[in-house]
Amino acid sequence: MWLSKIWFAVTAFVAAAAVAFGLVVASVASGEADREQAERLDRAQDGAHLLLKVNIRSWIDEVARLSTDAALTDGAENFGHAAAADAPFIHDSVQARLRALGEKLGAELLIAVDAGGKVVARVGEDEGSYGDGLIGYPLVEAVLRGYRRDDSWGVGGQLYRMAGSPIPSRTRERVVGGLIVGDRVDDAFTKSLEARLGSDIAFFLGGKVVAQSLGSPAIFSLPARIEENRDTLRKQGRTPALELEAGVGRYLAVVAPVVGEAAELDACYALIVERRTAGGFAALLGRIGRDDVAWGSFPWLPVAGGLVLALVIGIAAMVFEVDVPLRRLLDESRDVAKGISGKVNDAALRGRFGSIGRAINETIERLSRAKPGQRDIGAILGSSAGGELTATGRRGATLSNVLPALGSTDRVPTPPIGYPSPLLSQQPSGVVRSLSSPLSSPLSSSLSSSRSSSPVAPMGAELSGAVAAVEDSSLLEEEAAAEEDALEAALLQIYREFIDTKKRCGEADVVAYDRFAEKLRENRRQLMERFGCKDVKFIVYVKEGKAAVKASPVKA
Numbered sequence: 001m002w003l004s005k006i007w008f009a010v011t012a013f014v015a016a017a018a019v020a021f022g023l024v025v026a027s028v029a030s031g032e033a034d035r036e037q038a039e040r041l042d043r044a045q046d047g048a049h050l051l052l053k054v055n056i057r058s059w060i061d062e063v064a065r066l067s068t069d070a071a072l073t074d075g076a077e078n079f080g081h082a083a084a085a086d087a088p089f090i091h092d093s094v095q096a097r098l099r100a101l102g103e104k105l106g107a108e109l110l111i112a113v114d115a116g117g118k119v120v121a122r123v124g125e126d127e128g129s130y131g132d133g134l135i136g137y138p139l140v141e142a143v144l145r146g147y148r149r150d151d152s153w154g155v156g157g158q159l160y161r162m163a164g165s166p167i168p169s170r171t172r173e174r175v176v177g178g179l180i181v182g183d184r185v186d187d188a189f190t191k192s193l194e195a196r197l198g199s200d201i202a203f204f205l206g207g208k209v210v211a212q213s214l215g216s217p218a219i220f221s222l223p224a225r226i227e228e229n230r231d232t233l234r235k236q237g238r239t240p241a242l243e244l245e246a247g248v249g250r251y252l253a254v255v256a257p258v259v260g261e262a263a264e265l266d267a268c269y270a271l272i273v274e275r276r277t278a279g280g281f282a283a284l285l286g287r288i289g290r291d292d293v294a295w296g297s298f299p300w301l302p303v304a305g306g307l308v309l310a311l312v313i314g315i316a317a318m319v320f321e322v323d324v325p326l327r328r329l330l331d332e333s334r335d336v337a338k339g340i341s342g343k344v345n346d347a348a349l350r351g352r353f354g355s356i357g358r359a360i361n362e363t364i365e366r367l368s369r370a371k372p373g374q375r376d377i378g379a380i381l382g383s384s385a386g387g388e389l390t391a392t393g394r395r396g397a398t399l400s401n402v403l404p405a406l407g408s409t410d411r412v413p414t415p416p417i418g419y420p421s422p423l424l425s426q427q428p429s430g431v432v433r434s435l436s437s438p439l440s441s442p443l444s445s446s447l448s449s450s451r452s453s454s455p456v457a458p459m460g461a462e463l464s465g466a467v468a469a470v471e472d473s474s475l476l477e478e479e480a481a482a483e484e485d486a487l488e489a490a491l492l493q494i495y496r497e498f499i500d501t502k503k504r505c506g507e508a509d510v511v512a513y514d515r516f517a518e519k520l521r522e523n524r525r526q527l528m529e530r531f532g533c534k535d536v537k538f539i540v541y542v543k544e545g546k547a548a549v550k551a552s553p554v555k556a
Contacts, residue, residue: 011310011314037241037252037273037275038240038241038252038254040199040273041199041241041252041253041254041271041273042238042254044197044198044199044254044271044273045238045254045256045271047197048193048197048201048256048269048271049256051193051196051197052161055161056150056161056163057150059150059161059163059181059183060148060149060150060163060164060165062105062163062181063105063148063163063164063165063179063181064148064165066101066105066165066179066181067165067166067167067168067178067179068167068168069097069101070170071093071094071097072094072097072098072112072167072177072179073167073168073169073170073176073177075090075093075094075097075112075120075121075177076094076112076113076114076115076120076167076176076177076178077114077115077169077176077177078090079091079094079114079118079120079177080114080115080116080118087130087131090120091120091121091130092121094112094120094121095121095122095123095127098110098112098121098122098123099123102123102124102181105181106183107124107181107182107183108124108160108182108183108184109123109124109125109155109160109162109180109181109182109183109184110122110123110124110179110180110181110182111123111134111179111180111181111182112167112177112178112179112180113134113140113143113144113177113178113180114176114177115144115175115176115177116133116135117133117134117135117140117141117144118130118131118132118133118134119131119132119133119134120177124182125155125156134180137151137261138151138261139151139162139164139180139261140164140178140180142164143164143165143166143178143179143180144166144175144177144178145166145175146166146175147166148163148164148165148166149163149164150162150163150164150260151163151164151260151261152258152259152260152261152262152263152267153182153260153261153262154205154206154261154262154265154267155182157205157206157208157210158184158185158205158210159184159185159203159205159210159211159258159262159267160182160183160184160185160262161182161183161185162180162181162182162260163180163181163182163183164178164179164180164181165178165179166178166179167179185203185210185211186210186211187211187212187213189211190202190203190211190212190213191213193213194213197271199271199272199273200212200213200214200271200272200273201213201269201270201271201272202214202219202222202269202270202272203258203267203268203269204222204223204226204266204267204268204269204270205262205265205266205267206265206266206267207223207226207227207266208223209222209223214251214272216246216249216251217246218244218245218246218249218251219244219270219272221244221245221246222242222244222253222255222270225239225242225244225253225255226239226255226268226270229242229255233255233256233257233268234257237256237257238254238255238256239254239255239256240254241253241254242254242255243275244272249274250274250275251272251273251274251275252272252273252275253270253271253272253273254270254271255268255269255270256268256269256270256271321350321351325349325350325351325353325354326353328348328349328353329344329349329353329356329357332344332345332348332349332357333360336360336364337512337515342364343360343361343364343365344357344358344360344361345357346358346360346361367522487521488517491516491517491520491521492513492517494520494538494540494549495513495516495517497540498511498516498540498547498549499511501540501541501542501547502546502547504547505542505545505546505547507546507547520538520549520551523536523551524536524538524551527551527553528553530553531553531555532555533553533554533555534554534555535553535554536551536552536553536554537551537552537553537554538550538551539551539552
């Protein structure tokens with residue numbers, strides 16, 4: 001059975017290799033998808049950085065245009081040397097102008113300062129206070145030096161994009177103050193960026209989300225991940241791709257710091273994309289579409305042909321190594337059972353079936369050696385003369401054997417020998433049969449005494465002794481024949497009961513009578529030799545739903 005074993009081993013190896021290949025492909029596809037999305041996030045982060053610069057530059061230009069407003073110029077120029085009584089009037093007029101400009105620009109935080117850095121007026125935060133100095137803020141100092149700058153501030157828990165421009169005098173010869181304008185970063189701003197970047201974006205300040213375009217709970221787990229990668233964020237200017245999960249949603253995010261004063265308050269922004277990975281072998285199979293398995297795009301014929309070929313080879317190997325030798329073994333066994341052959345031809349059987357055939361032959365040889373040899377009537381009578389085989393298969397004695405010394409042609413007629421055959425209908429109908437075969441009888445002793453005659457006896461005495469010997473042997477043969485016929489009839493009756501019981505149990509197989517009787521005779525002989533009993537009882541009964549025969553020795 002090596003061929004089928006090797007074939008199944010090769011098939012199993014190929015199947016395992018195919019599964020392993022699928023798992024490896026799924027893993028590689030998942031890793032490749034992650035790398036592609038990480039690169040996409042990197043490109044999105046670079047794009048966001050550039051977009052924020054462009055956006056704030058346009059914001060600076062708008063602020064520079066507003067800084068030339070005459071009301072702002074007069075207020076900034078007069079506030080520094082105005083009397084205390086005039087300061088509120090200047091504050092109110094400048095604040096009103098800032099409010100109008102803010103509504104036009106869409107700004108939420110506006111601050112006007114004089115040449116000394118003092119606040120002339122505010123809109124959006126602490127509108128009632130003025131006169132305090134903002135010197136020390138890099139944006140304010142740069143503006144008062146005549147530069148247009150941008151910055152980021154964290155004010156009142158909100159993140160602002162700031163732009164500043166100097167306020168020139170009417171003659172444009174000197175800087176009399178500065179205009180600082182802030183645009184709050186909110187969800188609307190992130191939505192506009194998301195539309196241009198193609199990925200979601202979120203802004204953080206002090207470890208809290210201040211604006212986002214994603215709208216997923218996963219975003220609220222990102223501050224903790226940012227804190228874990230704080231050192232990388234400061235050294236490299238961005239974090240690696242961070243995994244986020246929220247329910248069934250899975251995302252990748254890259255975080256970069258916000259440039260400006262707000263960076264001191266841990267201001268940063270994150271680009272976020274939904275993670276699309278192979279997700280393993282099962283997920284890879286789940287992503288197979290109808291077009292992927294269409295007849296024109298998938299090699300169905302080679303796959304089906306390979307499968308059929310594998311099945312044909314496997315079945316052929318099993319037929320060649322199992323079915324063919326098994327049928328041959330069954331045929332050989334039937335021939336032995338029918339007496340056509342004396343043993344199984346194990347040389348013609350392959351593999352373990354040959355071993356089974358050799359075991360059967362060894363069993364047959366052991367049974368043959370254990371079977372006692374046949375003895376003729378002369379051996380039973382103690383004579384050295386043999387008998388002739390009669391038509392019934394038994395050995396009978398003749399006068400030529402018994403009277404070798406007479407030298408006469410006269411023959412003493414042999415008494416007729418009968419073979420009684422009891423009718424089966426006269427047998428008892430029970431399932432127990434007693435099969436006895438007495439090995440000794442009074443005739444044996446009388447025959448023994450009759451054979452010890454004197455050699456010098458007259459011819460008449462010899463003739464009388466010979467006739468008596470023939471009569472005694474005839475009686476013994478009649479008794480043996482009667483016993484054999486009774487045994488045969490009893491075996492036949494037990495066989496019929498056994499067959500009837502098998503039918504009642506629903507057994508379809510039929511046992512040949514010759515094999516059945518031979519087996520019972522052999523069991524009877526072995527039990528009588530083993531236990532020294534004079535009789536054996538055979539009982540037909542049902543065991544585990546099948547007909548069976550049980551033998552019991554009878555000593556009495």
